[in-house]
Amino acid sequence: MLLARRYLVTAPGLISLVRRGRGYCWTRAGGMGSHPKLAKRALETETPVMVEIQKLMRGTKDAISLAQGVVYWQPPEEALQKVKDLVWDPSISRYGADEGLPELRQALIDKLQRENNLNKSSVMVTAGANQAFVNLVLMLCDPGDSVVMFAPYYFNAYMSFQMTGITNILVGPTDPNTLQPDAEWLEKTLSNNPVPKLVTVVNPGNPSGAYIPETLLQKISDLCKRAGSWLVIDNTYEYFMYDGLKHSCIEDNHIVNVFSFSKAYGMMGWRVGYIAYPEAVDGFAAQLLKVQDNIPICASIIGQRLALHSLEVGPEWIRERVQDLVKNRELLVKALSPLGQDAVRGGEGAIYLWAKLPDKFSDDYQVVKWLVRKHHVVLIPGAASGCPGHIRISFGGLKEADCEVAAYRLRKGLEELVRDGMVE
Numbered sequence: 001m002l003l004a005r006r007y008l009v010t011a012p013g014l015i016s017l018v019r020r021g022r023g024y025c026w027t028r029a030g031g032m033g034s035h036p037k038l039a040k041r042a043l044e045t046e047t048p049v050m051v052e053i054q055k056l057m058r059g060t061k062d063a064i065s066l067a068q069g070v071v072y073w074q075p076p077e078e079a080l081q082k083v084k085d086l087v088w089d090p091s092i093s094r095y096g097a098d099e100g101l102p103e104l105r106q107a108l109i110d111k112l113q114r115e116n117n118l119n120k121s122s123v124m125v126t127a128g129a130n131q132a133f134v135n136l137v138l139m140l141c142d143p144g145d146s147v148v149m150f151a152p153y154y155f156n157a158y159m160s161f162q163m164t165g166i167t168n169i170l171v172g173p174t175d176p177n178t179l180q181p182d183a184e185w186l187e188k189t190l191s192n193n194p195v196p197k198l199v200t201v202v203n204p205g206n207p208s209g210a211y212i213p214e215t216l217l218q219k220i221s222d223l224c225k226r227a228g229s230w231l232v233i234d235n236t237y238e239y240f241m242y243d244g245l246k247h248s249c250i251e252d253n254h255i256v257n258v259f260s261f262s263k264a265y266g267m268m269g270w271r272v273g274y275i276a277y278p279e280a281v282d283g284f285a286a287q288l289l290k291v292q293d294n295i296p297i298c299a300s301i302i303g304q305r306l307a308l309h310s311l312e313v314g315p316e317w318i319r320e321r322v323q324d325l326v327k328n329r330e331l332l333v334k335a336l337s338p339l340g341q342d343a344v345r346g347g348e349g350a351i352y353l354w355a356k357l358p359d360k361f362s363d364d365y366q367v368v369k370w371l372v373r374k375h376h377v378v379l380i381p382g383a384a385s386g387c388p389g390h391i392r393i394s395f396g397g398l399k400e401a402d403c404e405v406a407a408y409r410l411r412k413g414l415e416e417l418v419r420d421g422m423v424e
């Protein structure tokens with residue numbers, strides 16, 4: 001896997017984009033007005049790819065999105081009905097406990113035991129899994145520490161490291177076929193001095209949709225334990241598994257698991273996620289609370305109530321919807337066929353396929369822009385995940401009929417790309 005990153009845009013006014021290290025960042029060019037400098041931690045953080053993609057979409061009438069990592073469904077109806085009646089309850093408008101509503105935390109501890117075989121974990125409820133991850137980076141890493149992730153990586157995790165002062169992000173390779181993390185590379189890297197403070201994986205993966213079997217997860221965990229590194233596992237797509245594959249979690253005193261309600265229960269805008277952390281580690285809860293109290297104080301109370309009522313509906317509700325996504329995945333695998341049989345990878349889990357563009361199209365951002373302009377279909381450039389020359393295709397956000405339209409446009413666009421290039 002090639003390790004580099006490049007997606008960008010023109011910025012208005014004072015700010016210009018410069019190449020720095022492996023990526024591009026906004027920097028102040030000077031000029032109009034006078035004011036203090038903006039923080040390097042922000043300027044040197046990558047530009048969020050989703051924001052750029054949304055701009056692209058806004059500029060194109062009738063564009064259909066295979067870009068954003070979303071699902072097309074709404075939360076369970078009975079859960080929505082229950083929170084509808086709650087809005088007048090004064091407790092909804094007050095702050096709640098930093099770590100989450102006690103009833104929700106208890107329900108999550110039960111769920112972790114019942115479904116994830118996590119029996120020694122405490123829970124903090126957060127405003128989504130992204131905030132959970134930032135909390136963890138802030139409490140587990142110091143500026144200047146090194147951390148490990150694997151390409152193609154989840155772009156927001158990369159940005160969380162950058163903006164919290166972690167400049168030494170070691171990006172490891174994945175197997176070119178399975179897209180699973182390379183454990184041999186990890187073993188070597190964890191023998192560095194100083195030892196990387198934290199290793200993170202997403203299972204199943206964003207942007208690849210590749211899943212990490214339990215044996216490999218355990219091996220990664222053993223290596224981290226031996227080296228004295230934290231292992232943070234993002235299980236946002238725990239229910240999104242296909243073809244009989246099973247997601248599994250592991251626990252130990254050096255492991256932290258992150259979860260989200262966003263995709264499973266169609267609750268993206270309600271902002272609820274949670275951290276399952278080892279209760280036996282002294283001081284973990286106390287340090288985590290400091291970060292939480294200074295970012296959201298607590299996750300939205302009505303969001304937590306909806307999460308609680310959604311949990312009551314249970315995982316079968318999710319699995320039925322997830323199984324329906326198989327048809328979307330099939331449609332899009334076919335649509336990607338102009339790229340050649342070996343070009344398409346991943347998709348065993350999550351809501352993503354990952355594809356390699358022909359060698360001469362190493363500028364994936366240009367290809368994505370061309371596909372939007374000419375064929376009105378939107379994807380994510382692989383450079384945003386450290387792998388230029390690739391594209392991420394999301395199959396969760398559209399109902400089957402809309403997905404058929406998107407697949408038709410994508411196929412037509414890719415056929416043209418391969419045959420004639422990016423002709424306007």
Ligand SMILES: Cc1ncc(COP(=O)(O)O)c(C=O)c1O
Nearest residue numbers: 069128129130206236260262273
């Ligand atoms: C791997 C991964 N982690 C975290 C998130 C963010 O989830 P949340 O909405 O819970 O913040 C996403 C969303 O796309 C994701 O793909």
